[in-house]
Amino acid sequence: MKTKLICALTGVGLLLFTGCTNLAEKVLDEASVSGLTDKQAADGNIAPVYARLPDIFQHTTYFALQEISTDEAILPYRGGTDWGDNGIYLALHQHTSTSTDPNIRNTWLLLLQGISRSITAINTLPTINDPASKVYIAEARGMRAYYNMVMLDLFGIAFLKDDPQATSDILRGEAAANYIKAEMLAVEPDLLTTVGPGRLSKGALWGLLARLHLNYAVYRDRYADTFTHKPEDMDKVVEYCDKLINSGQYQLSKDYFPIFNSDNHSNPELIFAVDQRAELNGHNRLAYFSLSGDQFPIPAYVGANGTDGPAITPDFYQSWVSAYAGKDPTVDPRFYKQNLSIYSNPGDSCVAESAFNINRGILRGQQYGLIRVNGAFVKCPDGKYKVGKLFNTTRNKPTLPVNFTEKIDFTVAGSDYSTGYRVEKYEFSKKSVSGRNLGDADIVIVRLADIYLMRAEAKLRKSNDAAAALADVNTVRASRTVTTPPPALTSMNLDLLFRERGFEFYWEMLRRTDMIRFGKYEGTWTEKTNTDKQKRIFPIPQTAIDGASNLPGYLVQNPGY
Incomplete structure (x- = not known):
């Protein structure tokens, strides 16, 4: 298969707005497809339609936009430097992001690539004589609608485009929602x-x-x-x-x-x-995003740890407290699941590898886990893994416990490595x-x-x-x-x-x-007071505006940016 470098500024179609990427993609040409069965060709065309989803749902793309901008998550400069990234996470939380934010740009790019790949599949699959093609066409068209739905939710626009060589029509507001709905309804019978x-x-x-x-x-x-x-x-x-x-x-x-x-x-x-x-x-x-750098969840991998990223805000935690006034929020099994029994029984400090699982949900207070010394996990005399109180050793603070506190903000004290209750929802x-x-x-x-x-x-x-x-x-x-x-x-x-x-x-x-x-x-929560309604959607990346500059009035920046 040939390899090509996709660069956005090669035409006036949809990819005009993606900017240049470093993505080396495998593409099928006439020579490479000659040995494929129809089924292989059909499968090869639908797979790219879904392939960008994991990247869209990365911790620094869609997750960051949907969570760190809210009262659920906050990400300060850990220790004064970590996760600084020129203040983009602070701005995201405070609703002061700009059109040069790289995470906003990357989310935009990935969504557009999903739309573009869907269009390619929609146009290619009808030429493949395989029974699955009809279903795949419906899936590709439905996924184009889904990517546009996320684009509408985040940026206030959708792209109407059928011909890969044509220029997209840009839809906003109700027209965009109506287009997405119509596309979804059109493919429903074939899914x-x-x-x-x-x-x-x-x-x-x-x-x-x-x-x-x-x-x-x-x-x-x-x-x-x-x-x-x-x-x-x-x-x-x-x-x-x-x-x-x-x-x-x-x-x-x-x-x-x-x-x-x-x-x-x-x-x-x-x-x-x-x-x-x-x-x-x-x-x-x-x-891994929210865990401490001194939490090591897998005995088999001594280098697998957390990164001291976002925590929940005190505001969101207090919503649990007020809901269960007089009782600890753990009465709700969605809040927390205890897997390390050392919390309740200090004698259980030696754990077999197969039995070791870190706690899940919202993690508070002193944390326990695998103890790492000189790059290796400590073991008990019976060969099991030693589990005990954790300290901020990887942060060169070996006497400072990993003790998650409710308080977290953008002050020096509120940005330390152990501030904020953490979330371990996905295994x-x-x-x-x-x-x-x-x-x-x-x-x-x-x-x-x-x-x-x-x-x-x-x-x-x-x-x-x-x-x-x-x-x-x-x-x-x-x-x-x-x-x-x-x-x-x-x-x-x-x-x-x-x-x-x-x-x-x-x-x-x-x-x-x-x-x-x-x-x-537009409410107020920890480190956020901005009430500007125009921040309900994000700015269109400046690279996209610049890329469309040869078409005056075609891609207009969202109000307030």
């Missing part, structure tokens, strides 16, 4: 129901359509003081959620954290996800040679719990049907039967539902979209 969460199935499409209709009011009038959720949109949310729930194809997981385990591809709650099985797809660092991969990347847990895009909570919200917004909404919320709560489920709620309103979505979906890249829809994004 399958049996392809699993890593591909666009009928169920995945229904979930995305429900999400689109739930946010239609935002997309229709982005800077409105109050969003008007039309009854017909809310009816559509309920319709698609009903289809998913009544299909019987998906089930709420009886245990919360296995939804995010390395083997979660077969978890019945997943409807649509980034397929990360067999470490084929990429650069998943969601598990740290036990297969990757570094343990940090190439994670093999599928990254959730849509799961059944979200379907129940979207339906609850639609019923509240349309007719204030608090009883039906409460029933949906409590169905999700009661489903986690492996542990004691969280106590049932006794009332429901939009504020309680917003809080519940935070408890259920924290760290899942839904928070920014939720905050905007619920009117919370």
Whole structure:
């Protein structure tokens, strides 16, 4: 196969806006495809359509934009220098990002590459005589709609383009949402129901359509003081959620954290996800991003540790505290799962490799784990691994305990390596040679719990049907039967539902979209006071504006940037 370097500024089509990349891609030419079967050719054209998903969902791209910009996550300069990155994470949290932010640019580039690859597949697959081509065309077209939906949510625009050589039409607002909806509806009949969460199935499409209709009011009038959720949109949310729930194809997981385990591809709650099985797809660092540099989750890899990245804000933590006033938030099994029994039994300080698993959820206080001395883990006389109190040894502070505190901010004291409660939601991969990347847990895009909570919200917004909404919320709560489920709620309103979505979906890249829809994004929280409504969407990268400069008025920067 030939290799080519893709450079964006080679024409006036969609790739005009991607900037030059260093991505060496394998492309099929006439010579290379001559030995392929039709099935191989079809498979080879649909695979690139999904291949950018793991990169879009990296910790520094979509995750950063959707979480660090909100009241859930904050990332200061650790120790005064680490994660400085010229202040981009501080700006993201404070809603002062600029059009030169590299993470915003990279997210833009990756989404456009996803759109471009979808267009290539849509135009190539009809020439391949394989039975799968019809389904693949529907998937490619549906994925083009999905990438545009994310683009609309983040940047306020969508690209309408069918001919690879043509110039895209740029759509904004309701026109963009209508285009995305029409594309999804057009492919629905040809999608399958049996392809699993890593591909666009009928169920995945229904979930995305429900999400689109739930946010239609935002997309229709982005800077409105109050969003008007039309009854017909809310009816559509309920319709698609009903289809998913009544299909019987998906089930709420009886245990919360296995939804995010390395083997979660077969978890019945997943409807649509980034397929990360067999470490084929990429650069998943969601598990390592928040952990301490002195937390080593895998005995087999002495170099696999955390990076002291983002923590949850005290504001988000206090939402748990206030919800369970008088009780520790651990009464909710979504908050925390203890795997290291040394917390409760100091005698259990020697652990077999096969039995070692770090704690999950929101991590507070003194941390325990594998003890590393001179580049090796300490072992007990019986050959098991020694587990004990952790110190900031990798930070050259061997007497400073890894003791996560609630306080975290952008001050010197609030930016130290142990400030902020950390999040370990996705399981740290036990297969990757570094343990940090190439994670093999599928990254959730849509799961059944979200379907129940979207339906609850639609019923509240349309007719204030608090009883039906409460029933949906409590169905999700009661489903986690492996542990004691969280106590049932006794009332429901939009504020309680917003809080519940935070408890259920924290760290899942839904928070920014939720905050905007619920009117919370201009609020005040730790280190954030900006109330500018124009920050509900991000700036179009300056490189994209510059790249389109030969077409005056074609690509206009978003207001406020």
